[in-house]
Structure formats: structure tokens, C-alpha cells
Amino acid sequence: MKLKLGILDQSPTSMSGNALSALTHSINLALMAEETGFHSLMYAEHHGVEAYGSSSPELLAAIILSKTKRIKVGTAGIMMRNYSAYKIAEWTKLLGSIYPGRFILGLGKAPGGLKDAVMALNNHKPVVLSSMETKLEEIIRFLKEEKGVYENLIAQPTHLEQLPEIFWLGSGITSASEAAKHGIGYSFAAFMNSENGTENTEAYLQQFDLTQYTSSSSLQVAVAVSVAETIEKARRNAYGMAYQFLQSRQLVSPEALFPPEMVEQKVLGTQDEKEFFSILDRMIIETPQSVSVRLEHIAEQYGTDDILVLSNMYREEDRINTYQSIIKNNT
Template identity: 75%
Template structure:
């Protein structure tokens, strides 16, 4: 069975390179992904960190939409606590009007950065941890042009030909049930929490309520992947990505993607060694011959064909090789 594949692009910055180079890589990756047959490319949001070149997924999505014809492009996701529902709805309607049927609004509840970055985003005021589900409801009202808190207020442009897809990002049961309750898509971050993942995704599918945004449940699963000609190389190629994941887990600002030999120097024999290899083991590490069967297993586990692939590597050539092998063997399976 052919899988529905997308790319989660964090615009990774590598040691010795620049954020400008990372953004150029992101645009080149999207142009290639459209030609190669990927269904979508989604951009993440991070603030105040060296690791990732893009702080504005909506701007990167707009740039890529303007340079492509078919591929769906979106945010994965906009960190809602940093912005008003009204402003999110405005630029979502703007992109949906210009590129009907191609923009996906992915929304997340995480802060998108450490304390100082979040304070700066919120005008140096303490973040009001209001109910983000309520903000989702407000965004949906503006998109559907229903009456809301401000009587007569519209979000331009009005009269959309087609409502955008909305995807609620999460890794836990609460997010799964929220997505189901509001009739939006659910993107499950399996690379963050795979232990009880199928329980969350099963709940989303079982509890899904039909809406104007989605008539049926739309489940996507995001996995981190490394593919190389042999398992040892694939495993070493994933070291930089795993080290970033480890830093995020420890609430430390992630560094640029480091080469595997530097990660080894820092990890081996350190207090973080066991945790690092636990994180590494969550990454899908395969060869060209085994990657499709492994992705097929994940598809069957979560009962969805829709997989989003994350891959951050020190070598852009190795990163591209991972994506090339995934799409090639998915096409050969059909």
C-alpha cells in the first residue's frame, strides 16, 4: 500500500553553517519534494535558538507556496500562545485565498522557545496561560465567518472558496480528544512519545466529530527517520538530531546540528549517555531495503497512511538521501 508522505522541515542549522543556508536548504528541499511526489511539506516554529533557521513558518510557507504548484504547504505548527486568534485567522485566510486547497494550518500548544524568547514574543509580559482550546474555537469562528466576541468584526479576506485544513499538533491524550471534539485533523508527534501513541490516536479516531473543516478523521503521525546504506551509518547520521532532542527534553536551548564525532565526545561516559541512547532508539533507523517495511508497520500500528518525516543531519547530502530513499521505495511499493 502506498503511503501518504510529507516532510516536517525544521530548517536545521549545522555546525559551521548559517541560518541563511538552512533557509535556502528548506526552499530547495520543498521544490525537490514537489517533483519527487511528496504530498506535503510543513514548517515548524522555534524562537531564540541556534538550532533552527526559521522563526516564522507562515512566512516560509508563503514563500514556498509562491514557488510551487501542487504540493500542500503548512505550519507544524504555529505556537498559539504567542499570537492572537484574530491575527492567525487573518493570515490563514490570506494564504488560503491565494492558494486554495494547498495551505494547511497546523497549530501547537507548546511555547516555541525558552522563557526569555516567550517573554519577548509577549511584549515582556508574563504569558497568560489561557485555555488554548478556546483560542482554537475562536480561530475557527473567524475562518467560518461566524459571530464572535466582537460583533461585526471580520477577518479579511472574506468569502473563502474553501476552508483550510486545520491540524492540531500533540503528543498526548488531551490534544487527541481536543482535535476530535472540534472536528480538525490531528498530527501525533510519535518521535516525542511513541510509548502510548496508539491509545491517543485510537481515541482521536473513535471520538472524531464531523465538521465543515473535516468530514472524516484526518490522522497524521510524525516520525524521525535516518536512512543510509548500512545501519551503522544511519545510526551515526542520527546522532546530531538525537542530541538536539535530548537538549529539548532537558529544557536546554538546542544547539546547531553537530557532527557525530563531536556528539560522541560529549556523550560517551557522561551522565547523559543512557538518556541519549534512549532518545536515539526512538528514531527510525533503516537501510534503503528496510525503510518501506518499517514505515508500513508504523502505518498499520496507528491506522493511518499519512506519515510526516522529520530528518535533521549534519550533512545535507545525507539528509536528502534519507528523503530520496523514502519516496523511492514508497513509489516502488505501489
């Protein structure tokens, strides 16, 4: 089964590099993805952390759209609590008008950073989390050019050829139900939480309202993958990514990617060892010969052909090799 493969790019920094090199790698990865046949590229939003080079997925998406011709490009996602619905709608319509059918608006409810970053982004005011779904509704009204809170206010440019795709990012049943209720796509973050995953995605598909934003459901599953010549090498290549996940779960600002040897020094024999290897075990660790079968099984499990792949490696060549191996064997 040929899958609709996408790349989730967090623009990861490594201990041996910096944010600028991470962004250069992101541009090079995008050109490779366009050339080799990936369906989409999605850029993440993180603030105030050393681990990731990009804090503005909408800007990175605009840059990549200008450098490519075919591939769909989007955000995965814009952290809604940090911006007004009106501003999100404005630049979404701008990219949607210049690149019709190619820009994807991925929206998330996560903070995108620790407390200080969120406060700074919101002009030192606390965020009202209960307003996230309301903000989504406002964005949809602006995109569809319907009257909303501001009766005569338009979001330029108007009269788009087609509405941009919207994906609601999440890892729980609430997000799945919200996406279904509003008739938008649902991107399930399996790399963050695979427990009860099929229950969440089935709820989305069963509850999807055909009369809302779009008339057909669009389910995407995001997974963390490492591919190498041997399982052992693929597993060790994923150590840096697993350690970043561990730091995020502990509400610690993730550091730049460490080499496997340094990760071992930090976790072996500590209270974090069990949790670290539990995170690692949930990743997709495969060889070039076996990765396509594993991804097909995941697609069948969730009932979708849309798979978004995250791969953060200490060595950029190992990350590129993972993506090349995946697309080469997608037949």
C-alpha cells in the same frame, strides 16, 4: 501500501553552516519534494535557538507556496500562545484564498522557545495557558465567518473557495481529544513521545465529531527517520538530531547540529549517555531497502496512511538522501 508522505522541516542549522544556508536548504528541499511526489511540507516554529534557521513558518510556507504548484504546504506548527487568534485567522485566510486547497494550518500549544523568547513574543506579559483551546475556537469562528467575541468583526479575505485544513499538534491524550472535539486534524508527534501513542490516536478517531469543522477525521503521525547504505551509518547520521532532542528535553537551548564524532565526545561516559541512546533507539533507523516496510508498519499500527518525516542531519546530503530514499521506495 503507498503512503501519503510529508516532510517536517525545522530548517536545521549545522556547525559548519548558518541560518541563511539552512533556509536555502529548506527551499531546495521543497523543490525536490514537489518534483519527487511528496504530499506535503510542514514548517516548524522555533525562537531564540541556534539549532533552527526559521522562526516564522507562515512566512516560509508562503515563500514555498509561491515556488511550487502541487504540493501542500503548511505550519507544524504555529505556537498559539504567541499570537492572537484574529491575526492567525487573517494570514491563514490570505494564504487559503491565494492557494486554495494547498495551505495547511498546523497549530501547537508548545512555547516555541525558552522563557525569554516567550516573554519577548508576548510583550513581556505571562501567557495564560488555559486559553489555548478557547483561542482555537476563535480561529475556527473567524475562518468559518461565524459571529464570535467581536460580533461584527470579519477576518479578510472573506468567502474562501474552501476552508483550509487545520491540524492540532500534540503528543498526549488531551490534544487528541481536543482535536476530535473540534472536528480538525490531529498530528501526533511520535518522535517526541511514542508511549501510549496508539491510545491517543484511537481516542482521536473514536471521539471525532463529524458535525464540527470538517466531516471526516484526518490523522497524521510524525516520526524521526535516518536512512543510509548501512544501519550503522544511518544511526551515526542521526546522532546530531538525537543530541538536539536531548537538549530540548533538558530544557536547554538546542545548538546547531554537531558531527557524530563531536556528539560522542559530549555524551559518552557522561550522565546523559543512557538517555541519549534511549532517544536514538526510538528513531527509525533503516536502509533504502528496509525503510518502506518500517513506515508501512507504523502506518498500520496507527491506522493512517499520512506519515510526516523529520530528518535533521549534520551533512545536508545525508538529509536529502534520507528523503529521496523514502519517496523512491514508497510504492
